[in-house]
Amino acid sequence: MADTLALQRRKKTPEEIARRVALNVAVITIVVIWTIPTFGLLVSSFRTPQAINTTGWWTAVFQPFSQGFWTLDNYISVLTEDQMGNAFLNSLLVTIPATVIPITIAAFAAYALSWMEFLGRRLMFILVVGLMVVPLQTSLLPLFRLYNDTGLAGTYLGIWLAHTGFGLPLATYLLYGYISQIPKDLIEAAEVDGTTPMTKFVYLVLPVSVPAIASFAIFQFLWVWNDLLVALIFLGTSVDVAVVTTRLSELVGSRGQAWYVLTSGAFLTMIMPLIVFFGLQRYFVRGMMAGSVKG
Amino acid sequence: MSDAVIPKSRGTQVAISIVAAVVLFVIFAWSFNFLRAAAAPRFVIALVALVVGVGGIWALFLTADRLVSQLPARARDIVRPYVFITPAFLILLVYIIYPTIRTIYISFFDFQRGGTPQNFGLQNYVRAFTNPALLIALRNNLLWLIFVPLFAVSIGLVVAVLVDRISWEKYAKSLIFLPMAISFVGASVIWRFIYYRAPFGAQIGLLNAIVVNLGGDPVGWLRMEPWNNFFLIIIMIWLQTGFAMVILSSAVKGVPSSLIEAARIDGAGEFRIFFQVIIPFVSATILTVTTTIVILVLKVFDVVFVMTSGRFNTEVVANMMYNQMFIQGTYGRGAALAVIIFIAVTPVMIHNIRKLNEA
Secondary structure (H helix, E strand, O other), X not given: OXXXXXXXXXXXXXXXXXXXXXXXHHHHHHHHHHHHHHHHHHHHHOEOHHHHHHOOHHHHHHOOXXXXXXXXXXXXXXXXXXXXXXXHHHXXXXXXXXXXXXXXXXXXXXXXHHHOOOOOHHHHHHHHHHHOOOOOHHHHHHHHHHHHHHOOOOOHHHHHHXXXXXXXXXXXXXXXXXXXXXXXXXXXXXHXXXXXXXXXXXXXXXXXXXXXXXXXXXXXXXXXXXXXXXXXXXXXXXXXXXXXXXXXXXXXXXXXXXHHHHHHHHHHHHHHHHHHHHHOHHHXXXXXXXHOOOO | OOOOOOOOOHHHHHHHHHHHHHHHHHHHHHHHHHHHHOOOOHHHHHHHHXXXXXXXXXXXXXXHHHHHHOOOHHHHHHHHHHHHHHHHHHHHHHHHHHHHHHHHXXXXXXXXXXXXXXXXXXXXXXXXXXXXXXXXXXXXXXXHHHHHHHXXXXXXXXXXHHXXXXXXXXXXXXXXXXXXHOOHHHHHHHHHHHHOOOOOOOOXXXXXXXXXXXXXXXXXXHHOOXXXXXXXXXXXXXXXXXXXXXXXXXXXXXXXXXXXXXXXXXXXXXXXXXXXXXXXXXHHHHHHHHHHHHHHHHOOOHXXXXXXXXXXXXXXXXXXXXXXXXXXXXXXXXXXXXXXXXXXXXXXXXXXXXXXXXX
């Protein structure tokens, strides 16, 4: 702060100004390169199929009224004819419980690991930390066969539990990091009233842990929402259960040249994450950082 | 919670707890069949699914706790922690520990399209390092493992240093971080559009439009071996640079300004400061970020699956594993590939556990 103030008070030399301009130009260049791909998709998704196929999306940007041919029909047709609306609903049905269930189980476990004495505590802790980076690839085949035998394949319950399993070590580890740091006095103060561990957990520990829970919730929500592999294997691609990612990848296969379908379809899959991104940016960044070690 | 409101006899309490557990079980069983049969309107199914999924897990814990509360005091204190920890343990056991062991076991056998295991041995591993198709997958994975972290971390670091000195840092960082929100599938569609080669008429893919404008012929980027691997790798760099940048940015802000001032007074230029002051100072963070991206890239699947399905020599290990396990039904071969990925991450796992034991 002090540096910048001093800089402003002094008259800038031409060299400093040149450096400042170069710096800004460099950053602008990188930002533009990083944004163009998404921007092109967004613009195209609102153009008529005819316009998409005859002119590049950039012409619509430079001549928005003569070259645009703007429309919402792409979205309507991809939502209905191409079943993306259904997939969107399925994604919500998969993602919400697949976020709540692991957080709940992890929070209970983290509480026990932090504040309860029991046999096997150390072992459980090593398991949580060790299993955190185990790639989910090594689980897929046996679980797939288990699911086929038990009838869990292609069910919501099946995929909730699968995502719970794959997210649980990380969730427990993160929540333990937070819950174990709650001041001992606070936990013990609740004890005098003759409360059970359950009431302490529900009314004291959970409310206090909201920041950690929110960060992980955002990470897990996006992870599940954006996941393709787990959905592909445990839920499948039939339109009544397919989620947005599996649906979109099916569309790439079946309608690979129909850009009005693919652009609007892709943007639909991105809406939820983008809402979370712009709406909860601070938690979003924190969550993505915390979750980056997931196996 | 409401136990204290009306005093009830012990017998009634025990009865209530047991009835609650039974009712819960019946509801679970019913809703599972209901969701599977799926004859009801979709929004009803949706509602039932949400209530069962979100409410069910809580009902489970509360009911179990209620049952345990009925035990005599001493037994209760011993059993109670297990109410909290058992679900987590069971999930880890069923979803990670058992399948991982099973996968390792399967990887030593051959399967005739989903049949019984036979011919115990190392053949699947030998094949993984001798079969030409698999060697290409391994080579490609190596390319991914080198170039994604290299570029994502380098660009991320340069951007982190640059944005530290501009007034609109927050917005620049946001826009570069934004791809982190996009799924690999979504990103693949975005880049398919950029790499697209129209068979006739105007080139509407950005890259080919540029090539044509410069007087060249449109290029089929995704069929251009071996460079197509790099065009896929670029997608992952695009996705991961923001991650590297955000973490490195906070590390760069930790470099003491006195250190930079001192270097400047000694006559060091910006480049020397970057390489000899900033990089050494944030090297630990660089290592962390690199490791994280390496682990991610090791498992890269979606991008290849959507862009090329591994055709045109762009196969990677995770995609090949998927094909062998779930398309061709050659379980043993697929399992061996999964184990190879697993072995590749074990150093990180061991490191984490060791750090835990030190603490």
